[in-house]
Amino acid sequence: MLGSGGGSGSCSKDMAVELGDEPHVLVVDDSLIDRKLVERLLKNSSCKVTTAENALRAVEYLRLGNDTLEGTVSEVNMIITDYCMPGMTGYELLKKIKESSVLKEVPVIIMSSENIPTRISQCLEEGAKMFMLKPLKRSDVKQLKWHLMKCRN
Amino acid sequence: MELVQIQRSLVDYTKSLFMEGFLDAQFLQLQQLQDDSNPDFVFEVVSLFFEDSEKLLNELIIALDQPNVDFKKIDSHVHQLKGSSSSIGAQRVKNACIAFRNYCDVQNIEGCLTCLQQVKQECYLVKNKFETLFRLEQQIMASGGSVPTIELGF
Numbered sequence: 001m002l003g004s005g006g007g008s009g010s011c012s013k014d015m016a017v018e019l020g021d022e023p024h025v026l027v028v029d030d031s032l033i034d035r036k037l038v039e040r041l042l043k044n045s046s047c048k049v050t051t052a053e054n055a056l057r058a059v060e061y062l063r064l065g066n067d068t069l070e071g072t073v074s075e076v077n078m079i080i081t082d083y084c085m086p087g088m089t090g091y092e093l094l095k096k097i098k099e100s101s102v103l104k105e106v107p108v109i110i111m112s113s114e115n116i117p118t119r120i121s122q123c124l125e126e127g128a129k130m131f132m133l134k135p136l137k138r139s140d141v142k143q144l145k146w147h148l149m150k151c152r153n
Numbered sequence: 154m155e156l157v158q159i160q161r162s163l164v165d166y167t168k169s170l171f172m173e174g175f176l177d178a179q180f181l182q183l184q185q186l187q188d189d190s191n192p193d194f195v196f197e198v199v200s201l202f203f204e205d206s207e208k209l210l211n212e213l214i215i216a217l218d219q220p221n222v223d224f225k226k227i228d229s230h231v232h233q234l235k236g237s238s239s240s241i242g243a244q245r246v247k248n249a250c251i252a253f254r255n256y257c258d259v260q261n262i263e264g265c266l267t268c269l270q271q272v273k274q275e276c277y278l279v280k281n282k283f284e285t286l287f288r289l290e291q292q293i294m295a296s297g298g299s300v301p302t303i304e305l306g307f
Binding site: 041134 | 183188197198233239240
C-alpha cells in the first residue's frame with residue numbers, strides 16, 4: 001500500500017530541484033511507526049512524501065525494470081529506505097536503483113537501527129548517499145535537505 | 154484543581170518519566186513533531202506502538218512455547234519491538250529488548266522466557282505512564298489551557 005503526499009506529475013529527467021518546488025521523497029520502511037515518523041519529519045521540512053511499506057512496492061512505484069516507464073512517475077528527488085525489510089532488503093533495493101539508467105542519479109539514503117560498520121560500508125560502496133541510524137531526528141533531516149539542495153544547479 | 158497546577162503536574166510527571174528512564178530524548182523529538190496541523194501526532198504514534206507491541210508479545214509467547222523454538226523468528230519479532238520502542242522513546246522497553254536479543258543469539262530459552270516477562274512488564278508500565286500523561290494533557294486542554302513543553306537539559 002502506498003501513501004502519497006501529492007505529486008507534481010512531472011516527467012522531467014532533470015534531477016535538479018527547481019527553486020520553490022518541494023522535493024519529493026520516497027520513504028520505504030516496513031514499520032508503520034517509522035514511516036509515520038519520517039514522513040512527518042520530512043513534511044515539516046517542506047518535502048512532498050510518498051511512502052512504501054516494502055521494497056517490492058517501491059520497485060512497482062518507481063517502475064524499476066521497465067525501460068519505457070522508468071522515471072515517468074512523479075519525479076522522486078530522494079529515496080530513503082530501511083535496510084532490514086522482509087523480502088527484498090534496502091540494500092537490494094539500492095542495487096536495483098543503481099542499475100537503472102534513469103534512476104541511478106537519485107540519492108538513496110539507507111536507514112538502520114543497527115550500527116554495523118560492514119553494513120554501512122557495503123551500502124556506501126554500492127552508491128548510497130548516506131547511512132543513517134534510526135530513529136531519525138530533525139538534525140538528520142536537515143542534513144538530508146542539504147544533500148537535496150546540492151542537486152540544484 | 155487550577156489550570157496552572159495541572160500544568161505543573163504534567164511538567165513534573167513528564168520529568169519524572171525521564172529521570173526514571175521510562176522515556177528518553179526520542180520522545181521529545183516526537184513531541185516536537187506535533188503541532189496545530191497535527192495535534193494528535195504523539196497520541197497516534199504511541200497508540201500504534203501499543204497495538205503493535207501487543208501483537209508482537211502474543212507472537213513471542215506462542216513462538217517460545219513451541220517444541221522446536223525458532224530463534225530466528227523470535228529475534229525478528231524482538232528486533233521489530235526494539236525498533237518501534239526506540240522510535241517512540243520508550244527506553245526501558247528498548248533496553249529489555251536488547252537483553253532479549255542477547256539470549257536469542259545464544260539460543261538460551263530460559264533467558265528468553267525471563268526477558269519476555271521483563272519486556273511485557275516494561276510495556277505494561279510505560280503504557281500506564283502514557284495513559285496518565287495523556288489524561289493530564291486532556292485535563293489541561295479541557296480547561297482551555299495549552300500543554301507546556303519540556304525543554305532538553307532540565
